[in-house]
Amino acid sequence: MEFQQEEAAKDRDLVEAVNREAGELIRLLRCSQAPDQVLATATEHIQAAMKSLAPYLRQGEGWSTISIASDTPGLGWLEDDLTRCMPYSPVSGTCNPVAPPIRMWRDGDEVRGEVVFSPTYAGPPNSVHGGIIAAVFDELLSMANVISGNAGFTGTLSIRYQRHTPLDRPIELWAVNERTSGRKLFCRGEMRVDGQVTASAEGLFIRPATQMDS
Ligand SMILES: CCCCCCCCCC(=O)SCCNC(=O)CCNC(=O)[C@H](O)C(C)(C)COP(=O)(O)OP(=O)(O)OC[C@H]1O[C@@H](n2cnc3c(N)ncnc32)[C@H](O)[C@@H]1OP(=O)(O)O
DSSP states (O other), rough: OOOOOOOOOOHHHHHHHHHHHHHHHHHHHOOOOOHHHHHHHHHHHHHHHHHGGGGGGOOOOBBTTTTTTOOOOOOOOOOGGGGGTTOTTTTTTOOOOTSOOOEEEEEEEEEEEEOOOOOOGGSSSBBBBBHHHHHHHHHHHHHHHHHTTTEEEEEEEEEEESSOOOOOOOOEEEEEEEEEEETTEEEEEEEEETEEEEEEEEEEEOOOOOOOGO
């Protein structure tokens, strides 16, 4: 299939809307037990959508949480919407349909946020999968670094799963960069439900070396 050279969408609301709908499609597929005929019809509709998108598939290197292939707009962010920082992240990106609906914002030197996990992200009965919890902490603690002015790669991430983190209920998110030592960034975070901590995390992130470090 030939790659279309037409300009990519300028309307960000439209991009976010189609990704939200696709996330909802994933939830419906995960959570429904439809009869064969309904599944067959749904497959046809999905195939039609795939056919219209396929010509615009990007190729090449450079994929990241902030870029489509080599298109890299940089780490821009809004104080009241930190998800803007990594729009294609599989954890918080509003332009990535596999991401759960996370909101994160700056509160002084701390990051706060909220997420409701659908059963798409289920692990133990009625609870969020532990790997998903770890992924959200990775993102949350990364955001604490970003607002402190020091982005880094995850070196070590330690999670304490204190209680089951429930599905379909608002989970409060909190994180802070506690200290920085050279290139090492030390962060802490928590998930809470009704004020009670369900999981906590400690992370050591490493800022990439620059000429200033040598
Ligand atoms: C484009 C931006 C996009 C941002 C996306 C953010 C997404 C969210 C965060 C992530 O998911 S990042 C992905 C998961 N992490 C990785 O893939 C990192 C893989 N590891 C590496 O790339 C390197 O190992 C790393 C950059 C972390 C460190 O390599 P360096 O060569 O810069 O470090 P070096 O070996 O010089 O060590 C510097 C110090 O850090 C320590 N260190 C290095 N790696 C460590 C580690 N993994 N854990 C703990 N400490 C570590 C090391 O002991 C040393 O301590 P000392 O100065 O006290 O001697």
